[in-house]
Amino acid sequence: MTNEEALQHQTQVAHGAAVAAHVAHHKQSFITKYIFSQDHKIISRQFLITGIIWAVIGGFFSVLFRMQLGFPDQTFPWLEDIFGKWAEGGRISQDLYYTLVTMHGTILVFFVLTAGLSGTFSNFLIPLQVGARDMASPFVNMLSYWFFFAASVVMFSSLFVSTGGSSVGWTFYPPLSALGDAAEGAKTGMDLWLISIFLFIVSQLLGGLNYVVTIINMRTKGMFMTRLPLTIWSFMFTAILGILTFPVLLSAVVLLMFDRHLGTSFFLSDIVIQGKILPNEGGSPILFQHLFWFLGHPEVYIVALPAMGITSEVVSTNSRKPIFGYMAMVGSFFAISTLSMIVWAHHMFVSGMNPFLGSVFTLFTLLIAVPSAIKVFNWLTTLWRGNIIFTPAMLFSIGFVSLFISGGLTGIWLGNAAIDMHIHDTYFNIAHFHLVMGVASMFGMFAGVYHWFPKMFGRFMNKTLGYIHFWITIVCAYLIFWPMHYEGIAGMPRRYYDYSNWESFKMFEGLNTFIGYVVIIVFATQFLFIFNFFYSIYKGRKMTESNKNPWKATTLEWTTPPLPGHGNWEGEIPEVHRWAYDYSKGDRDFIPQTEPIGEDEGEH
Amino acid sequence: MDFAMDQRTKIHPKRYMMWMAIVSIIMMFVGLSSAFIVKRSQANWVSLEIPLVFFYSTGVILASSLTVAMAKRAFGLRQISRYAVWLGAAAVLGILFVVLQTIGFIELWNSGVTVSRNVSFSFLYVIVGLHALHVLGGVVALIVMFIKSFSARNIVYSSLGINLMATYWHFVDILWIYLLIFMMIEG
Numbered sequence: 001m002t003n004e005e006a007l008q009h010q011t012q013v014a015h016g017a018a019v020a021a022h023v024a025h026h027k028q029s030f031i032t033k034y035i036f037s038q039d040h041k042i043i044s045r046q047f048l049i050t051g052i053i054w055a056v057i058g059g060f061f062s063v064l065f066r067m068q069l070g071f072p073d074q075t076f077p078w079l080e081d082i083f084g085k086w087a088e089g090g091r092i093s094q095d096l097y098y099t100l101v102t103m104h105g106t107i108l109v110f111f112v113l114t115a116g117l118s119g120t121f122s123n124f125l126i127p128l129q130v131g132a133r134d135m136a137s138p139f140v141n142m143l144s145y146w147f148f149f150a151a152s153v154v155m156f157s158s159l160f161v162s163t164g165g166s167s168v169g170w171t172f173y174p175p176l177s178a179l180g181d182a183a184e185g186a187k188t189g190m191d192l193w194l195i196s197i198f199l200f201i202v203s204q205l206l207g208g209l210n211y212v213v214t215i216i217n218m219r220t221k222g223m224f225m226t227r228l229p230l231t232i233w234s235f236m237f238t239a240i241l242g243i244l245t246f247p248v249l250l251s252a253v254v255l256l257m258f259d260r261h262l263g264t265s266f267f268l269s270d271i272v273i274q275g276k277i278l279p280n281e282g283g284s285p286i287l288f289q290h291l292f293w294f295l296g297h298p299e300v301y302i303v304a305l306p307a308m309g310i311t312s313e314v315v316s317t318n319s320r321k322p323i324f325g326y327m328a329m330v331g332s333f334f335a336i337s338t339l340s341m342i343v344w345a346h347h348m349f350v351s352g353m354n355p356f357l358g359s360v361f362t363l364f365t366l367l368i369a370v371p372s373a374i375k376v377f378n379w380l381t382t383l384w385r386g387n388i389i390f391t392p393a394m395l396f397s398i399g400f401v402s403l404f405i406s407g408g409l410t411g412i413w414l415g416n417a418a419i420d421m422h423i424h425d426t427y428f429n430i431a432h433f434h435l436v437m438g439v440a441s442m443f444g445m446f447a448g449v450y451h452w453f454p455k456m457f458g459r460f461m462n463k464t465l466g467y468i469h470f471w472i473t474i475v476c477a478y479l480i481f482w483p484m485h486y487e488g489i490a491g492m493p494r495r496y497y498d499y500s501n502w503e504s505f506k507m508f509e510g511l512n513t514f515i516g517y518v519v520i521i522v523f524a525t526q527f528l529f530i531f532n533f534f535y536s537i538y539k540g541r542k543m544t545e546s547n548k549n550p551w552k553a554t555t556l557e558w559t560t561p562p563l564p565g566h567g568n569w570e571g572e573i574p575e576v577h578r579w580a581y582d583y584s585k586g587d588r589d590f591i592p593q594t595e596p597i598g599e600d601e602g603e604h
Numbered sequence: 605m606d607f608a609m610d611q612r613t614k615i616h617p618k619r620y621m622m623w624m625a626i627v628s629i630i631m632m633f634v635g636l637s638s639a640f641i642v643k644r645s646q647a648n649w650v651s652l653e654i655p656l657v658f659f660y661s662t663g664v665i666l667a668s669s670l671t672v673a674m675a676k677r678a679f680g681l682r683q684i685s686r687y688a689v690w691l692g693a694a695a696v697l698g699i700l701f702v703v704l705q706t707i708g709f710i711e712l713w714n715s716g717v718t719v720s721r722n723v724s725f726s727f728l729y730v731i732v733g734l735h736a737l738h739v740l741g742g743v744v745a746l747i748v749m750f751i752k753s754f755s756a757r758n759i760v761y762s763s764l765g766i767n768l769m770a771t772y773w774h775f776v777d778i779l780w781i782y783l784l785i786f787m788m789i790e791g
Contacts, residue, residue, distance in 0.1 A: 209624045264720050266723060
């Protein structure tokens with residue numbers, strides 16, 4: 001027997017064994033089934049629940065610093081009970097304020113909207129929607145979650161060191177982040193922060209490799225790339241962006257670690273700190289910004305693309321209409337991903353960059369408006385004259401489109417170097433990115449959870465709570481971030497601890513108090529969702545075999561049993577005969593992808 | 605459970621995965637190389653002196669690539685004992701490579717070129733060090749495969765493992781040659 005024959009023989013044996021195993025549901029202990037699981041569905045739930053815990057922590061931090069900004073002259077004794085010396089007299093200290101701001105950014109961008117969003121839905125939907133039994137490498141997939149878990153543990157513990165958690169901003173620009181003497185939050189807390197991000201990058205790379213390979217290589221028979229649901233396209237571009245850009249951040253983290261502990265001068269030069277002249281010479285902090293934003297900008301698309309994919313799928317399903325311009329959607333994913341890697345310096349217009357270089361980056365940045373506008377156009381035209389079903393998932397998807405338009409339009413302002421120089425680092429900027437990628441992606445995540453919850457847990461979430469959750473959240477999102485545009489145009493800088501000493505910003509005192517109240521309301525409302533989520537896992541209305549495709553969707557995941565075991569399909573994996581968007585075709589409401597093309601119908 | 609075998613595809617998914625991983629490692633070194641180029645055009649740059657040992661280590665890693673290729677060939681001919689010998693030789697050469705790099709570092713350090721002496725040498729330490737870590741990762745995999753080749757209970761028929769190993773090993777080899785030439789020209 002040659003190698004190849006032997007291999008083939010082994011494959012057949014393995015194949016037979018695998019099918020037998022799916023039917024027999026091999027015995028598993030609690031630990032291998034729910035903790036160190038290699039099942040992509042369990043791993044996705046692990047990502048989701050870890051993400052929810054982080055979202056509560058990150059959201060709570062924003063409540064705390066908005067309280068400082070909204071009620072600067074009041075004291076809250078309970079803060080001292082929680083934070084001790086960091087909130088003496090019931091007022092958040094300056095160091096803690098910066099730690100809260102840094103952690104809010106880090107947690108929400110990396111742990112919630114990267115790991116929580118793409119970790120959850122890439123893991124859950126890729127094998128189910130392309131028709132695979134699991135990821136290309138279930139073991140590497142498990143490692144991806146556990147590296148994320150380790151990153152979480154390190155990040156969480158960094159909050160408890162005596163000098164406090166990192167307080168240098170989520171962008172961790174040196175020299176502040178490189179010098180422990182510069183701030184309390186640049187000491188041990190910063191080291192732990194860097195270790196955590198290091199682990200996080202490893203986790204994202206391991207996950208991303210799996211996502212791409214599974215999509216390219218593990219599709220079921222007949223599932224051509226042009227038949228993939230748009231969710232899968234978005235996850236693929238997300239993963240590719242991660243694979244290409246996270247390693248560059250890794251190199252920046254390594255260089256920064258050298259600067260912190262081995263006395264090198266990659267990013268440090270001519271610094272006097274507390275009257276002491278440092279020996280570091282020849283380093284360039286701008287170099288760090290280039291390395292950081294080479295990830296940092298694609299990162300916002302890593303956050304936004306999965307939300308776009310989920311929105312496309314949910315909007316099409318609940319409009320009972322094929323997605324408008326499928327290939328244009330795929331093309332614009334590609335265009336956004338490509339452009340996102342050559343616009344990073346638009347974050348650095350005021351960093352001392354050559355103005356001619358700035359104009360090139362302005363051009364590329366504004367070009368992103370084209371594919372973004374194509375997407376918005378396609379979502380609106382899909383909704384147009386659709387037979388719309390307002391499920392909570394649909395509302396959150398429409399909310400995503402709304403927020404993406406509102407936030408995206410201000411991107412055209414900020415992308416212009418000439419305007420950016422005036423509103424850089426003001427509240428205008430905060431309003432822009434929170435709407436376009438923060439809250440919008442959060443909405444995409446909510447839409448995904450409401451839509452695929454039945455597939456994940458075999459039960460439904462409560463609709464009424466979902467509607468209340470949606471309306472309060474979207475109203476509050478606009479009430480919080482809309483006024484910030486005005487503050488920003490008036491020049492109010494971001495990251496300040498207290499504005500009451502500035503005559504020019506005193507007029508915004510009332511506005512900040514108002515935002516403070518709204519933040520508390522919207523944060524409290526999220527507990528409705530969390531209650532709904534956990535309650536429904538155990539007590540929600542059950543999804544039965546006869547109702548296993550509740551949204552009447554065409555995609556493959558709804559052909560599996562209500563609670564699929566490891567391996568997803570009992571017996572053969574279904575074959576795919578058509579694209580994912582055959583809604584309202586002829587006199588049929590929807591035609592599943594598994595149904596062969598009829599004689600009297602054409603392929604889309 | 606390995607579902608990857610279920611699929612009817614021409615290229616094994618794990619081969620794809622190895623290539624993607626290589627792309628991501630390349631991106632890290634692209635990041636470092638571009639940082640290097642940016643720094644080079646600024647003031648205070650001191651020309652690199654590549655220690656002589658690094659050229660010996662280049663010979664060693666080239667030889668190790670040859671041994672891995674021989675191991676792959678022996679596996680294809682199902683000469684398992686030869687396969688084990690070649691794998692072992694590759695692992696030893698890999699370790700020797702890392703030892704030589706370390707000797708290079710020690711020589712540099714003792715001649716006063718410490719990691720913090722000048723940013724050009726800091727780059728040398730970081731780049732060579734990160735590359736050596738990737739070689740060490742490969743050595744660990746080689747040793748595991750070497751030990752496994754003696755196990756009578758788990759006879760491996762699939763050539764996937766050795767193929768992935770060879771791909772990775774040739775990659776770190778080529779990566780080193782690129783880095784050496786890059787530092788000689790740009791440094």
